[in-house]
Amino acid sequence: MKKTFQVKTSKHSQMIDITNELETWIREENVDEGILVVSSMHTTAGITVNENADPDVKTDFLMRLDEVFPWEHPKDKHAEGNTASHLKTSTVGHAQTLIISNGKLELGIWQGVYFCEFDGPRSRKYIGKIVRG
Amino acid sequence: MKKTFQVKTSKHSQMIDITNELETWIREENVDEGILVVSSMHTTAGITVNENADPDVKTDFLMRLDEVFPWEHPKDKHAEGNTASHLKTSTVGHAQTLIISNGKLELGIWQGVYFCEFDGPRSRKYIGKIVRG
Amino acid sequence: MKKTFQVKTSKHSQMIDITNELETWIREENVDEGILVVSSMHTTAGITVNENADPDVKTDFLMRLDEVFPWEHPKDKHAEGNTASHLKTSTVGHAQTLIISNGKLELGIWQGVYFCEFDGPRSRKYIGKIVRG
Numbered sequence: 001m002k003k004t005f006q007v008k009t010s011k012h013s014q015m016i017d018i019t020n021e022l023e024t025w026i027r028e029e030n031v032d033e034g035i036l037v038v039s040s041m042h043t044t045a046g047i048t049v050n051e052n053a054d055p056d057v058k059t060d061f062l063m064r065l066d067e068v069f070p071w072e073h074p075k076d077k078h079a080e081g082n083t084a085s086h087l088k089t090s091t092v093g094h095a096q097t098l099i100i101s102n103g104k105l106e107l108g109i110w111q112g113v114y115f116c117e118f119d120g121p122r123s124r125k126y127i128g129k130i131v132r133g
Numbered sequence: 134m135k136k137t138f139q140v141k142t143s144k145h146s147q148m149i150d151i152t153n154e155l156e157t158w159i160r161e162e163n164v165d166e167g168i169l170v171v172s173s174m175h176t177t178a179g180i181t182v183n184e185n186a187d188p189d190v191k192t193d194f195l196m197r198l199d200e201v202f203p204w205e206h207p208k209d210k211h212a213e214g215n216t217a218s219h220l221k222t223s224t225v226g227h228a229q230t231l232i233i234s235n236g237k238l239e240l241g242i243w244q245g246v247y248f249c250e251f252d253g254p255r256s257r258k259y260i261g262k263i264v265r266g
Numbered sequence: 267m268k269k270t271f272q273v274k275t276s277k278h279s280q281m282i283d284i285t286n287e288l289e290t291w292i293r294e295e296n297v298d299e300g301i302l303v304v305s306s307m308h309t310t311a312g313i314t315v316n317e318n319a320d321p322d323v324k325t326d327f328l329m330r331l332d333e334v335f336p337w338e339h340p341k342d343k344h345a346e347g348n349t350a351s352h353l354k355t356s357t358v359g360h361a362q363t364l365i366i367s368n369g370k371l372e373l374g375i376w377q378g379v380y381f382c383e384f385d386g387p388r389s390r391k392y393i394g395k396i397v398r399g
Contacts, residue, residue: 002166002234033268035303035397037168037230041241043184049360050352051309056343057352063341064353068201068334075196077189086183086190087197090225092356094182094244097230097303097363099395101268106393108307111360127239129232131168131266133397135299135367170301170363174374176317201334208329210322219316219323220330223358227315227377230363260372262365264301264399 001029003128009045009120013062016115017052018126022098023105025128032103034132039095041126044085044119048092052112065091065118085118092116100130134162136261142178142253146195149248150185151259155231156238158261165236167265172228174259177218177252181225185245198224198251218251225249233263267295269394275311275386279328282381283318284392288364289371291394298369300398305361307392310351310385314358318378331357331384351384358382366396 003025007016022038040046051057069084069091076083098113099106105113115126136158140149155171173179184190202217202224209216231246232239238246248259269291273282288304306312317323335350335357342349364379365372371379381392 002232002239035168035301035395037232039232039239041244043182043190043241043243048356049309050356054344054346056345057309057349060339060342060344060349061352061356064335064339064349069197073193073197076193078187078193079189080187083190083193083197086194090181090183090194093226093229093359095230096359097361099268099303099305099393101395106268106305106395108309108391110309111307125241127232129168129234129239131264131397133266133399135365135372168301170365172365172372174377176315176323176374176376202330206326206330209326211320211326212322213320216323216326216330219327223314223316223327226359226362228363258374260365262301262367262372264397266399 001130005126007115007124009117009122009124012120014117014120015058017112018115019113026100031100031130034100034130036098036100037129039127042124044082044089045124046089046092046094046116047096048114048116049096049111050114051110053110082119088118134263138259140248140257142250142255142257145253147250147253148191150245151248152246159233164233164263167233167263169231169233170262172260175257177215177222178257179222179225179227179249180229181247181249182229182244183247184243186243215252221251267396271392273381273390275383275388275390278386280383280386281324283378284381285379292366297366297396300366300396302364302366303395305393308390310348310355311390312355312358312360312382313362314380314382315362315377316380317376319376348385354384
């Protein structure tokens with residue numbers, strides 16, 4: 001089964017916790033065991049799993065990524081000017097594969113699933129796909 | 134089902150669009166719904182999903198990665214001298230998991246699947262694995 | 267089927283080859299074909315696939331990652347002080363999806379699966395999930 005999710009980002013760089021959306025869907029589908037592939041439909045926004053507790057981790061995370069892949073770069077050729085966001089997306093990954101167990105995502109206590117906006121604000125889409133098993 | 138793909142790279146660093154090869158295979162196998170794991174068989178070449186339109190994105194992408202992981206590094210110990218390509222491979226990922234829907238890869242309009250050569254030119258191999266569901 | 271694995275790391279940064287543990291489990295479960303998702307249960311430790319031969323690759327790998335994401339950073343806000351390890355985890359990935367073929371992991375000759383400690387030493391956990399197909 002497959003589902004399309006919409007998300008509206010409000011900042012240029014932003015990590016949005018989508019764990020609840022995914023777990024709600026797993027419950028609706030009555031899936032006990034399997035895997036869930038969650039995939040951004042964009043090349044300037046990705047998906048990652050990281051800390052769900054201290055919000056400063058997200059702030060630091062985006063600041064550090066921006067330092068490694070600065071927005072302005074004298075050698076960039078891509079006319080749209082958002083090369084950095086393409087790099088960040090492939091670094092965290094456009095998608096993640098998650099384990100479903102006992103009707104929930106198999107995550108550590110501090111792990112959350114994040115939609116990562118790297119060139120917002122925009123209206124974005126991501127797809128969830130569940131394979132039972 | 135599983136398939137081995139061959140690719141001959143022609144440059145030291147190169148992103149080769151393999152979306153068509155994968156979708157042709159999906160059609161040959163008559164798979165409507167499922168997931169496809171595509172995995173590089175190498176530690177100096179990976180797989181990523183990124184922009185399929187402006188070729189300058191690829192140029193910028195490889196230039197930026199090279200800046201973050203420079204080929205020459207005074208502290209590298211690996212005698213083969215290609216430490217940077219190992220880092221780049223784990224950064225983009227040696228493999229990606231893709232969603233199959235209605236007999237096609239579920240990708241955004243600008244997304245393509247790329248084999249990423251980081252220590253070429255070489256003869257390379259990647260494996261596709263489809264799980265229906 | 268699912269299995270929880272324990273690993274005790276002994277250094278602050280460390281790559282531990284877990285290929286054998288995973289393949290032993292695949293044999294115990296008599297799985298011939300399918301995929302295996304292996305997922306760290308932590309936000310400061312990940313999973314990657316990289317070189318299993320020269321141990322200097324691991325040394326260089328961790329040194330290079332440390333250079334890109336230095337432990338000390340004047341702008342970090344996260345009070346725990348381990349922001350760098352969160353970045354490294356999302357860069358290599360908290361999890362990897364591997365192909366199972368003929369009862370073994372479908373890996374290239376130089377590829378091994380690594381649990382990556384980025385904030386040890388600690389007692390860590392990772393989960394394996396097999397989907398046949």
